[in-house]
Amino acid sequence: MRDIPETLRHWFVQNRRSFPWRDSPSPYQVWISEVMLQQTQASRVIAYYERWMERFPSLEHLAQATLEEVFKVWEGLGYYSRAKSLHAASKDLCSRFQGKLPSSREELLSIKGLGPYTASAIAAFAFHQKAAAVDANVLRVLTRLFEIRDDIGKIATQKNVREIAEKILPDKEPWVISEALIELGACICKQKPNCAHCPLQASCKSFKNGSEQEIPFKARRTQYEALFREVAVIMCGTSVLVRQGKKGQPCAGLFEFPYFETVPSGLLPDVVEKRIAQDLTLTASFQQYLEEQFHSFTRFRVTLYPKLFEVATNKPVPGCSWYPLDKVDQLTFSSGHRRVLRSLLEV
Secondary structure (H helix, E strand, O other): OOOHHHHHHHHHHHHOOOOOOOOOOOHHHHHHHHHHHOOOOHHHHHHHHHHHHHHOOOHHHHHHOOHHHHHHHHOOOOOOHHHHHHHHHHHHHHHHOOOOOOOOHHHHHOOOOOOHHHHHHHHHHOOOOOOOOOOHHHHHHHHHHOOOOOEOOOHHHHHHHHHHHHHHOOOOOHHHHHHHHHHHHHHOOOOOOOHHHOOOHHHOHHHHHOOOOOOOEOOOOOOOEEEEEEEEEEEEOOEEEEEEEOOOOOOEOOEEOOEEEOOOOOOOHHHHHHHHHHHHOOOOEEEEEOOOEEEEEOOEEEEEEEEEEEOOOOOOOOOEEEEEOOOHHHOOEOHHHHHHHHHHHOO
């Protein structure tokens, strides 16, 4: 274990990728980048990170923005709860810490929505502390390196790996090794490991025993549930009907077209017209089919069957709003309904 830090350091210096959040970042920049990088590939994050920093260059700018503005800048990254947590935390930080991220991991953990990994990452990369930032990449590297066959979905396994990571970190520039472990998992020790180019091959127990394809082990996850939804895209002249997700719903704060649950392959247009009359009290006339769309959230896989309808008058509909079609693109839609909107705009 003693040779691992220097081997990693040497490899990292030669293979370190360049990202806009890596060169002398502020604590705020580290925080935003780490949250964006959760469940999202680094190459995809770059454009969103740069757009975010242009719109919200400081923690104070973020705290002063509305949630709708935050969602709009975040749009496309998915997992909108991350953006909501950033916004709420920025207000908490301005209230309790004078608009600055605290340097201690304990105080960082006191901020609502800021978890153990993010707290460790900020402590390590922003404040150069000896903190083990263990994400999925590091979890993969260390379980293979020490041939840990326990279920990585269990807290006890994660705690064990974190303790190992802490032992690996040297006293000199520990943050470099923390980042090197993440980089190794992202570039070499991936789901399909590239062992031939791994700098830790000689120390890796899994490679030695031929078990690198079996590790890390994770118990089978809950199977996804399929949902099928009729999406009623209702136009009145140049206006379209949309509604905003309510608090407590998976897509809270995001805009969507009216929809209702249906069966695989969807329903005939006349059946949907009756449902529109029943649920929205609108007399709608079917115009055409729009392209089917697919999206996912939490444990659901959703198929959307969008159909275009017209109504003669844009009378008020409870819970919904009429928006000019040339301005509706400014709203922040859920990912699936954003694709429906694109399909509509191409008609």
